[in-house]
Amino acid sequence: MRADQVVCLGILFVVSVIDMKYRKIPIGILAAMNAGAFIFQFLYYKEDKVLVAGGIVIGAVFLFISRVTGEGIGYGDSLGILGLGAYLGLWKLFEVLSGAFFLLALCSVIVLVRKKMSRKIALPFYPFLTAGYVLWMIGEIRV
16 A cells, blocks of 8 residues: 555545535635646656546536535535546546445445435535545555
C-alpha cells in the first residue's frame, strides 16, 4: 500500500464521517480534495493521461446527473467522484464505483426489508465510496 493511498483513504474516511453526521460536505473540503487529486496526478503519478481524462469525464457525467435530477445524486458526491476519477483514472474509478454501488444497493435492500426507512430516504454515499475504495485496495494487493 502506497502512502498516497493511505492519505486518500484517510480523507475519504473523514469525509464519510462528515457526510453521515451532517448530510452535507463543505465546499472547501471538496475543493481541496479535487485540487489535491489534480496536483498529485500532475506532479507525481504516472497514470496514463487518457485514463485520467476518462476518470474526470465520469465525474463530469455524475455532476451532470446531479444537475438534471435536482441532486438525486448530491453535488458533493459527484465532486468526490470527480476527484477520485482524477486520482485513480477511468478503470480504477469504475472498480471503486462498482463496489460502492453494490454495497449501497445491498444496504438499501436490507434497510427496506427491515422497514427501518422508506424508499424516499437517502443514504449518505461517502461511506459506500470509502468502502468501495477499500475493496479496490484489497484487490490491488499482490501476493
